[in-house]
Amino acid sequence: MKNALIQKYNVPGPRYTSYPTVPYWNETEFEYQNWIDTLQRSFRESNSTDGISLYIHLPFCESMCTFCGCNKRITKNHEVENPYIEAVLKEWSLYCKMLPEKPMIKEIHLGGGTPTFFSNKNLEDLINGIFSYATIAPNYEFSFEGHPNNTTYKHLQKLYELGFRRVSFGVQDYSPVVQKAIHREQPFHNVAKVSFWAKEIGYTSISHDLIFGLPFQSSKDIIDTIEKTKSLQPDRLAFYSYAHVPWIKGNGQRGFKDEDIPKDKEKRQLYQIGKELLLKNGYHEIGMDHFALETDSLYEAAKSGSLHRNFMGYSASKTKLMIGLGVSSISDSWYSFAQNEKNLEDYYQLLEWNKLPIYRGHKLTDEDLTIRQHILNLMCQFHTSWNNENYYFKEIPDILIQLQEMERDGLLILTKDSIQVTENGKPYVRNICMAFDLLLKRKAPETALFSMTI
CATH class of the missing domain: 3.80.30.20 (tm_1862 like domain)
Structure with a gap:
């Protein structure tokens, strides 16, 4: 199972020392x-x-x-x-x-x-x-x-x-x-x-x-x-x-x-x-x-x-x-x-x-600032939440749908207003952050930009 996850999620992705990258x-x-x-x-x-x-x-x-x-x-x-x-x-x-x-x-x-x-x-x-x-x-x-x-x-x-x-x-x-x-x-x-x-x-x-x-x-x-x-x-x-x-x-x-x-x-x-x-x-x-x-x-x-x-x-x-x-x-x-x-x-x-x-x-736009905070939370605390309306943005429901497969793989726990990365999910935190990266989703790179996530 572990090797299958590595094959599945080992893709190019940012290290998120900043957002936007x-x-x-x-x-x-x-x-x-x-x-x-x-x-x-x-x-x-x-x-x-x-x-x-x-x-x-x-x-x-x-x-x-x-x-x-x-x-x-x-x-x-x-x-x-x-x-x-x-x-x-x-x-x-x-x-x-x-x-x-x-x-x-x-x-x-x-x-x-x-x-x-x-x-x-x-x-x-x-x-x-x-x-x-x-x-x-x-x-x-x-x-x-x-x-x-x-x-x-x-x-x-x-x-x-x-x-x-x-x-x-x-x-x-x-x-x-x-x-x-x-x-x-x-x-x-x-x-x-x-x-x-x-x-x-x-x-x-x-x-x-x-x-x-x-x-x-x-x-x-x-x-x-x-x-x-x-x-x-x-x-x-x-x-x-x-x-x-x-x-x-x-x-x-x-x-x-x-x-x-x-x-x-x-x-x-x-x-x-x-x-x-x-x-x-x-x-x-x-x-x-x-x-x-x-x-x-x-x-x-x-x-x-x-x-x-x-x-x-x-x-x-x-x-x-x-x-x-x-x-x-x-x-x-x-x-x-x-x-x-x-x-x-x-x-x-x-x-x-x-x-x-x-x-x-x-x-940074208002959208950038909100997403930046979520990515910081995930990278530093392995958890983020939008129970405060200031941290909610309209793409959240789509992000939750995208992350459901990772939840099935045991990498995180989803609730209606939060994400908790599991112990098994920690090596995949870059992949989880990528779900929040709207700029990356809107324009996927046409050439090599990032190292592999795993």
Whole structure:
């Protein structure tokens, strides 16, 4: 039965870090001034109570990982650091000039690329430059992504001094064969070293990113990776499905053949083995693809119903306004999305002209906002309801009819005003969310856009 469900529901679909998803943004009706208006509206509604979030994209990597679909620039030339930090701080200063008062920052996340590509001095200049225009919220949470091969003790110490308490290390898999295929060769010793350093310094949440479905990956590899992970006891884990999207230009996913990648039943078995081992070792499943120990804030947020999801993934804190700084970053005012230029030279040019480096976006309609909330509820709490009339929309009866087959398959429970995802249905939450995705229904993609859901 389980294998039949995998065959049935393993279709291309969004990961829903946003709704509408980026391919369905209405870019033709997006206006720069509209983004500024919704930015200021969201800021006025939330800055003094919740504060705002910053995502800062640091795009440089010294080598290409062939599993990665992120926007990055491969270089060993570290002279690129200073100009980039100066550009990000200029972008931030342009934003601050548009805000009615000094922003209060609740959340910062440094993503990439490889944030630890940058020197301590430049990371310090970046964070100090951010706070020359802002104050810090009392319940702040700062995090960064660290590469186990180049994160130094001094990196960890400096970022801790700057207020960072959460770090995520990209592990993926410990098999030498898999690591060679994805061009991410890093011994267990390197991961253990940085994890122990972080604990010694005082980081309160250490995360490891693992991926299943990588080329040449076997059940033996998953077991070995989880056992090694268990010995280090990270506070939380991301256990992602490898998203094979070779059609995206420049994403580095052409370094192996399609037949080298586990598919369907074989791939799902890798997830099931890993999940069972994680649960056995004290981790709890949080949302989609995430696991946490009971002592971690992500688990606490899931239990209290305050878990949030945005372009950075799952978060234990929620703000209405998230500003993305750096090349390709996406900002979210709740009412609008705006994305920066993906090309580094174009990004620099717009900043030289004293313009925010935005090249596309989307203004959410009332329908978008309602559906966005339902998808957030499903992704974060595995439940949604429309007993409040503000969350009802006219397509709900059609959605319930569409979901009846999933109910018969034991993936969810339907009532006249709610949906509850079952334990068996959690791996299929993306499929359930797709039933709410009216834009996807109205215009099915004619070319490959999304990875497979399972």
